[in-house]
Amino acid sequence: MVAQVSNIVCGAMTVRSTSLTAGLMLLASVFCGSALSQPQKLSQHDAVTALNQVAYAGRSLNFTGVFVLQKGDHFETCRITHHGGGSQELEKIERLNGDPLEITRTDDRILVYLPGDKLVKSKFGVEERSFPSLTEDQLATVGQNYDVYVGNVDRIAGRFATHITLLPRDKLRYRHELWIDQKTGLQIKAQMYTDRNELVEQIMFTEISIGDHITVDMTRSTYEDEAMAWRMDRRARSQLRTAASERLWAVSEPPPGFKQIMELQKEVGGAGSRIQLVFSDGFAAVSVFIDSRRNNGFRTGLGKEGSLNVYRRVLDDQFVTVLGDVPANTVKQIGDSLVRY
Helix, strand or coil: CCCCEECCCCCCCEEECCCHHHHHHHHHHHHHCCCCCCCCCHHHHHHHHHHHHHHHHHHHCCCCEEEEEEEEEEEEEEEEEEECCCCCEEEEEEEECCCCCEEECCCCCEEEEEEHHHEEEEEEEECCCCCCCCCCHHHCCCHHHHEEEEEEEEEEEEEEEEEEEECCCCCCCEEEEEEEEEECCCEEEEEEEEECEEEEEEEEEEEEEECCCCCHHHHCCCCCCCHHEHHHEEECCEEEEECCCHHCCCCCCCCCCCEEEEEEEEEEECEEEEEEEEEECCCEEEEEECCCCCCCCCEEEEEECCCEEEEEEEEEEEEEEECCCCCCHHHEEEEEEEEEE
Protein backbone atom coordinates (compact mmCIF):
# COMPACT_ATOMS: atom_id res chain seq x y z
CA MET A 1 0.00 0.00 0.00
CA VAL A 2 0.95 3.61 -0.31
CA ALA A 3 3.49 4.84 2.22
CA GLN A 4 2.82 8.55 1.98
CA VAL A 5 -0.48 10.16 1.07
CA SER A 6 -0.96 13.54 -0.53
CA ASN A 7 -4.19 15.11 -1.65
CA ILE A 8 -5.10 17.00 -4.78
CA VAL A 9 -8.48 18.69 -4.56
CA CYS A 10 -10.49 19.78 -7.58
CA GLY A 11 -13.92 20.63 -6.28
CA ALA A 12 -14.64 17.61 -4.08
CA MET A 13 -11.92 15.59 -5.78
CA THR A 14 -9.45 13.78 -3.53
CA VAL A 15 -6.81 11.53 -5.08
CA ARG A 16 -4.35 9.60 -2.91
CA SER A 17 -0.78 9.16 -4.11
CA THR A 18 2.79 8.81 -2.93
CA SER A 19 3.64 12.44 -3.53
CA LEU A 20 2.42 15.64 -5.12
CA THR A 21 3.63 14.63 -8.58
CA ALA A 22 3.27 16.22 -11.97
CA GLY A 23 1.10 13.23 -12.86
CA LEU A 24 -1.54 14.21 -10.33
CA MET A 25 -1.40 17.82 -11.43
CA LEU A 26 -1.96 16.61 -14.97
CA LEU A 27 -4.88 14.45 -13.85
CA ALA A 28 -6.52 17.42 -12.19
CA SER A 29 -6.02 19.64 -15.24
CA VAL A 30 -7.27 16.97 -17.65
CA PHE A 31 -10.35 15.88 -15.74
CA CYS A 32 -11.35 19.21 -14.22
CA GLY A 33 -10.67 21.50 -17.14
CA SER A 34 -13.14 23.80 -18.86
CA ALA A 35 -15.07 22.90 -22.00
CA LEU A 36 -12.97 22.41 -25.13
CA SER A 37 -13.88 23.64 -28.59
CA GLN A 38 -12.24 20.49 -30.01
CA PRO A 39 -10.51 17.41 -28.54
CA GLN A 40 -7.02 18.11 -27.24
CA LYS A 41 -4.27 15.60 -28.05
CA LEU A 42 -2.07 14.58 -25.12
CA SER A 43 1.62 13.84 -25.41
CA GLN A 44 2.61 10.18 -25.02
CA HIS A 45 4.03 10.88 -21.55
CA ASP A 46 0.99 12.85 -20.39
CA ALA A 47 -1.44 10.24 -21.77
CA VAL A 48 0.23 7.35 -19.95
CA THR A 49 0.60 9.38 -16.76
CA ALA A 50 -3.07 10.38 -16.72
CA LEU A 51 -4.32 6.87 -17.50
CA ASN A 52 -2.07 5.38 -14.83
CA GLN A 53 -3.80 7.65 -12.32
CA VAL A 54 -7.15 6.33 -13.59
CA ALA A 55 -5.81 2.82 -12.94
CA TYR A 56 -4.79 3.88 -9.44
CA ALA A 57 -8.29 5.21 -8.74
CA GLY A 58 -9.79 1.89 -9.86
CA ARG A 59 -7.56 0.00 -7.42
CA SER A 60 -7.61 2.27 -4.38
CA LEU A 61 -11.12 3.74 -4.14
CA ASN A 62 -14.09 2.26 -2.29
CA PHE A 63 -17.20 2.20 -4.47
CA THR A 64 -20.37 0.30 -5.28
CA GLY A 65 -22.66 0.62 -8.26
CA VAL A 66 -24.67 -0.99 -11.03
CA PHE A 67 -23.29 -1.19 -14.56
CA VAL A 68 -24.71 -2.47 -17.84
CA LEU A 69 -22.60 -4.38 -20.35
CA GLN A 70 -23.76 -4.31 -23.99
CA LYS A 71 -22.03 -6.61 -26.46
CA GLY A 72 -23.87 -6.95 -29.75
CA ASP A 73 -27.47 -7.86 -28.92
CA HIS A 74 -26.49 -9.17 -25.48
CA PHE A 75 -27.07 -7.07 -22.37
CA GLU A 76 -25.93 -7.94 -18.87
CA THR A 77 -26.52 -5.98 -15.68
CA CYS A 78 -24.15 -6.34 -12.72
CA ARG A 79 -23.54 -4.80 -9.34
CA ILE A 80 -19.92 -4.24 -8.36
CA THR A 81 -18.65 -3.50 -4.86
CA HIS A 82 -14.98 -2.62 -4.46
CA HIS A 83 -12.86 -1.93 -1.37
CA GLY A 84 -9.33 -0.70 -1.97
CA GLY A 85 -8.53 1.17 1.20
CA GLY A 86 -6.99 -1.65 3.23
CA SER A 87 -4.06 -4.04 2.98
CA GLN A 88 -5.89 -6.05 0.28
CA GLU A 89 -7.93 -5.15 -2.77
CA LEU A 90 -11.40 -6.71 -2.40
CA GLU A 91 -14.18 -6.89 -4.97
CA LYS A 92 -17.55 -8.54 -5.52
CA ILE A 93 -19.51 -8.65 -8.78
CA GLU A 94 -23.13 -9.86 -8.79
CA ARG A 95 -25.00 -10.65 -12.01
CA LEU A 96 -28.49 -9.15 -11.73
CA ASN A 97 -30.13 -10.70 -14.80
CA GLY A 98 -30.23 -14.29 -16.01
CA ASP A 99 -28.84 -17.13 -13.91
CA PRO A 100 -27.44 -15.98 -10.55
CA LEU A 101 -23.67 -15.64 -10.42
CA GLU A 102 -21.23 -13.94 -8.06
CA ILE A 103 -17.52 -13.33 -8.42
CA THR A 104 -15.34 -12.28 -5.51
CA ARG A 105 -11.73 -11.21 -5.79
CA THR A 106 -9.08 -10.82 -3.12
CA ASP A 107 -6.09 -9.29 -4.90
CA ASP A 108 -5.49 -11.93 -7.63
CA ARG A 109 -7.44 -14.80 -6.06
CA ILE A 110 -10.85 -15.23 -7.69
CA LEU A 111 -13.88 -17.25 -6.56
CA VAL A 112 -16.84 -17.76 -8.90
CA TYR A 113 -20.08 -18.79 -7.17
CA LEU A 114 -22.66 -20.66 -9.29
CA PRO A 115 -25.64 -21.31 -6.98
CA GLY A 116 -27.66 -23.05 -9.70
CA ASP A 117 -24.96 -25.73 -9.95
CA LYS A 118 -23.97 -25.63 -6.26
CA LEU A 119 -20.44 -25.02 -7.52
CA VAL A 120 -17.54 -22.72 -6.65
CA LYS A 121 -14.71 -22.22 -9.12
CA SER A 122 -11.37 -21.12 -7.72
CA LYS A 123 -8.85 -19.34 -9.92
CA PHE A 124 -5.63 -17.46 -9.30
CA GLY A 125 -4.26 -14.64 -11.41
CA VAL A 126 -6.01 -15.82 -14.57
CA GLU A 127 -8.77 -13.31 -15.23
CA GLU A 128 -8.10 -9.73 -16.21
CA ARG A 129 -9.41 -7.17 -13.78
CA SER A 130 -12.94 -6.06 -14.45
CA PHE A 131 -14.37 -2.65 -15.34
CA PRO A 132 -13.75 0.03 -14.14
CA SER A 133 -10.18 -0.99 -13.36
CA LEU A 134 -7.23 -0.34 -15.65
CA THR A 135 -3.94 -2.16 -15.12
CA GLU A 136 -0.79 -0.05 -14.92
CA ASP A 137 1.38 -2.79 -16.41
CA GLN A 138 -0.90 -3.04 -19.43
CA LEU A 139 -1.04 0.74 -19.83
CA ALA A 140 2.74 0.97 -20.16
CA THR A 141 2.55 0.62 -23.98
CA VAL A 142 -0.67 2.55 -24.61
CA GLY A 143 1.19 5.69 -25.64
CA GLN A 144 3.01 3.70 -28.34
CA ASN A 145 -0.15 2.25 -29.91
CA TYR A 146 -2.80 4.95 -29.48
CA ASP A 147 -3.11 8.70 -29.77
CA VAL A 148 -5.02 9.97 -26.73
CA TYR A 149 -7.42 12.91 -26.94
CA VAL A 150 -9.28 14.73 -24.16
CA GLY A 151 -12.76 15.95 -25.06
CA ASN A 152 -15.64 17.63 -23.30
CA VAL A 153 -17.57 16.76 -20.16
CA ASP A 154 -20.70 14.58 -20.15
CA ARG A 155 -23.04 13.62 -17.31
CA ILE A 156 -23.21 9.88 -16.56
CA ALA A 157 -24.94 8.21 -13.61
CA GLY A 158 -25.45 11.64 -12.05
CA ARG A 159 -21.73 12.49 -12.20
CA PHE A 160 -19.68 14.75 -14.46
CA ALA A 161 -17.15 12.82 -16.53
CA THR A 162 -14.43 13.84 -18.99
CA HIS A 163 -14.50 12.10 -22.38
CA ILE A 164 -11.20 10.54 -23.52
CA THR A 165 -10.58 8.94 -26.93
CA LEU A 166 -7.88 6.34 -27.64
CA LEU A 167 -7.37 6.45 -31.40
CA PRO A 168 -5.28 3.54 -32.79
CA ARG A 169 -2.24 4.43 -34.86
CA ASP A 170 -2.70 1.41 -37.17
CA LYS A 171 -5.36 -1.00 -38.47
CA LEU A 172 -4.54 -3.70 -35.91
CA ARG A 173 -6.74 -2.51 -33.04
CA TYR A 174 -10.02 -0.72 -32.37
CA ARG A 175 -10.86 2.74 -31.06
CA HIS A 176 -11.71 3.12 -27.37
CA GLU A 177 -13.79 5.84 -25.74
CA LEU A 178 -13.53 6.37 -21.97
CA TRP A 179 -15.39 8.64 -19.56
CA ILE A 180 -13.52 9.55 -16.37
CA ASP A 181 -15.25 10.87 -13.25
CA GLN A 182 -14.03 14.41 -12.59
CA LYS A 183 -14.16 14.15 -8.80
CA THR A 184 -12.31 10.87 -8.32
CA GLY A 185 -10.54 9.86 -11.55
CA LEU A 186 -12.61 6.65 -11.72
CA GLN A 187 -13.64 5.29 -15.11
CA ILE A 188 -17.46 5.21 -15.29
CA LYS A 189 -18.14 4.44 -18.97
CA ALA A 190 -16.25 2.73 -21.80
CA GLN A 191 -16.99 2.03 -25.46
CA MET A 192 -15.14 0.17 -28.21
CA TYR A 193 -15.64 0.88 -31.94
CA THR A 194 -14.45 -0.77 -35.14
CA ASP A 195 -12.75 1.19 -37.91
CA ARG A 196 -16.22 1.36 -39.52
CA ASN A 197 -17.53 3.16 -36.43
CA GLU A 198 -19.57 0.12 -35.38
CA LEU A 199 -20.09 -0.26 -31.63
CA VAL A 200 -18.41 -3.47 -30.45
CA GLU A 201 -18.96 -3.10 -26.71
CA GLN A 202 -20.28 -0.62 -24.19
CA ILE A 203 -20.07 -0.77 -20.42
CA MET A 204 -21.50 1.99 -18.26
CA PHE A 205 -22.49 2.70 -14.70
CA THR A 206 -26.16 3.58 -14.27
CA GLU A 207 -25.67 4.33 -10.58
CA ILE A 208 -22.57 4.57 -8.42
CA SER A 209 -21.60 5.55 -4.89
CA ILE A 210 -18.00 6.30 -3.93
CA GLY A 211 -16.56 6.74 -0.45
CA ASP A 212 -15.47 5.27 2.86
CA HIS A 213 -19.00 4.07 3.69
CA ILE A 214 -18.22 1.04 1.47
CA THR A 215 -17.06 -1.62 3.95
CA VAL A 216 -15.12 -4.87 3.68
CA ASP A 217 -18.24 -6.85 4.66
CA MET A 218 -20.02 -5.57 1.55
CA THR A 219 -17.50 -7.42 -0.66
CA ARG A 220 -18.23 -10.84 0.86
CA SER A 221 -20.26 -13.30 -1.20
CA THR A 222 -23.94 -13.75 -0.45
CA TYR A 223 -23.31 -17.50 -0.75
CA GLU A 224 -20.19 -17.66 1.42
CA ASP A 225 -21.74 -19.80 4.19
CA GLU A 226 -23.91 -22.17 2.16
CA ALA A 227 -21.13 -22.65 -0.40
CA MET A 228 -19.17 -24.58 2.24
CA ALA A 229 -21.29 -27.58 1.18
CA TRP A 230 -20.90 -26.99 -2.58
CA ARG A 231 -18.46 -28.63 -4.96
CA MET A 232 -15.15 -26.82 -5.42
CA ASP A 233 -13.49 -26.70 -8.85
CA ARG A 234 -9.88 -25.61 -8.37
CA ARG A 235 -7.70 -24.47 -11.24
CA ALA A 236 -4.20 -25.31 -10.12
CA ARG A 237 -1.80 -22.41 -10.14
CA SER A 238 0.85 -24.72 -11.61
CA GLN A 239 -1.17 -24.75 -14.85
CA LEU A 240 -0.56 -21.03 -15.27
CA ARG A 241 2.67 -20.10 -17.04
CA THR A 242 3.68 -16.45 -17.17
CA ALA A 243 7.47 -16.73 -17.45
CA ALA A 244 8.83 -17.09 -20.98
CA SER A 245 11.02 -20.01 -19.90
CA GLU A 246 7.93 -22.03 -18.93
CA ARG A 247 5.94 -21.57 -22.12
CA LEU A 248 5.26 -24.30 -24.66
CA TRP A 249 4.04 -22.05 -27.49
CA ALA A 250 4.90 -18.61 -28.85
CA VAL A 251 4.02 -16.22 -31.67
CA SER A 252 7.08 -15.47 -33.77
CA GLU A 253 5.74 -12.25 -35.34
CA PRO A 254 3.09 -10.71 -33.09
CA PRO A 255 1.35 -7.53 -34.27
CA PRO A 256 3.24 -4.43 -33.06
CA GLY A 257 2.50 -3.68 -29.43
CA PHE A 258 0.98 -7.08 -28.63
CA LYS A 259 2.74 -9.15 -25.98
CA GLN A 260 1.99 -12.57 -24.57
CA ILE A 261 0.86 -12.13 -20.97
CA MET A 262 -0.34 -15.62 -20.10
CA GLU A 263 -0.23 -19.30 -20.99
CA LEU A 264 -2.64 -21.71 -19.33
CA GLN A 265 -2.90 -25.47 -19.80
CA LYS A 266 -5.97 -27.47 -18.81
CA GLU A 267 -6.77 -31.17 -19.11
CA VAL A 268 -10.13 -31.67 -20.85
CA GLY A 269 -12.05 -34.69 -19.63
CA GLY A 270 -9.14 -37.10 -19.96
CA ALA A 271 -9.37 -36.86 -23.75
CA GLY A 272 -6.55 -34.41 -24.26
CA SER A 273 -5.46 -30.95 -23.23
CA ARG A 274 -6.26 -27.37 -24.13
CA ILE A 275 -3.73 -24.57 -23.96
CA GLN A 276 -4.79 -20.92 -23.87
CA LEU A 277 -2.46 -18.04 -24.69
CA VAL A 278 -3.45 -14.43 -24.08
CA PHE A 279 -1.94 -11.46 -25.90
CA SER A 280 -2.58 -7.81 -25.10
CA ASP A 281 -1.50 -4.36 -26.21
CA GLY A 282 -2.85 -2.77 -23.04
CA PHE A 283 -6.48 -2.40 -24.10
CA ALA A 284 -7.15 -4.99 -26.79
CA ALA A 285 -6.87 -8.69 -25.87
CA VAL A 286 -6.58 -11.78 -28.08
CA SER A 287 -6.93 -15.39 -26.92
CA VAL A 288 -5.36 -18.38 -28.66
CA PHE A 289 -6.78 -21.84 -27.91
CA ILE A 290 -4.71 -24.89 -28.87
CA ASP A 291 -6.70 -28.11 -28.60
CA SER A 292 -5.29 -31.61 -28.94
CA ARG A 293 -8.71 -33.27 -29.15
CA ARG A 294 -9.94 -34.50 -32.52
CA ASN A 295 -12.58 -32.15 -33.95
CA ASN A 296 -14.13 -33.38 -37.20
CA GLY A 297 -16.31 -30.26 -37.50
CA PHE A 298 -13.37 -27.86 -37.27
CA ARG A 299 -13.55 -25.22 -40.03
CA THR A 300 -10.37 -23.37 -40.88
CA GLY A 301 -10.11 -19.72 -41.94
CA LEU A 302 -11.56 -16.41 -40.79
CA GLY A 303 -15.01 -16.06 -39.25
CA LYS A 304 -17.10 -14.24 -36.66
CA GLU A 305 -18.54 -15.22 -33.30
CA GLY A 306 -20.78 -12.36 -32.27
CA SER A 307 -18.56 -9.28 -32.12
CA LEU A 308 -15.37 -11.38 -32.05
CA ASN A 309 -13.19 -11.97 -35.08
CA VAL A 310 -12.07 -15.60 -35.20
CA TYR A 311 -9.30 -17.38 -37.12
CA ARG A 312 -8.91 -21.17 -37.14
CA ARG A 313 -6.12 -23.37 -38.47
CA VAL A 314 -4.63 -26.82 -37.96
CA LEU A 315 -0.97 -26.83 -36.90
CA ASP A 316 0.59 -30.29 -36.94
CA ASP A 317 -1.99 -32.32 -34.98
CA GLN A 318 -3.31 -29.34 -33.00
CA PHE A 319 -6.53 -27.40 -33.61
CA VAL A 320 -5.85 -23.67 -33.20
CA THR A 321 -8.53 -21.02 -32.61
CA VAL A 322 -7.63 -17.32 -32.31
CA LEU A 323 -10.30 -14.81 -31.28
CA GLY A 324 -10.60 -11.29 -29.94
CA ASP A 325 -12.23 -7.89 -30.16
CA VAL A 326 -9.67 -6.81 -32.75
CA PRO A 327 -9.65 -6.55 -36.57
CA ALA A 328 -9.59 -9.77 -38.60
CA ASN A 329 -6.03 -9.23 -39.85
CA THR A 330 -4.81 -9.11 -36.22
CA VAL A 331 -6.17 -12.54 -35.26
CA LYS A 332 -4.89 -13.96 -38.57
CA GLN A 333 -1.37 -12.60 -38.06
CA ILE A 334 -1.22 -14.09 -34.57
CA GLY A 335 -2.56 -17.44 -35.75
CA ASP A 336 -0.25 -17.70 -38.75
CA SER A 337 2.88 -16.96 -36.70
CA LEU A 338 2.13 -19.43 -33.89
CA VAL A 339 5.06 -21.80 -33.24
CA ARG A 340 5.74 -24.61 -30.78
CA TYR A 341 8.90 -24.63 -28.67
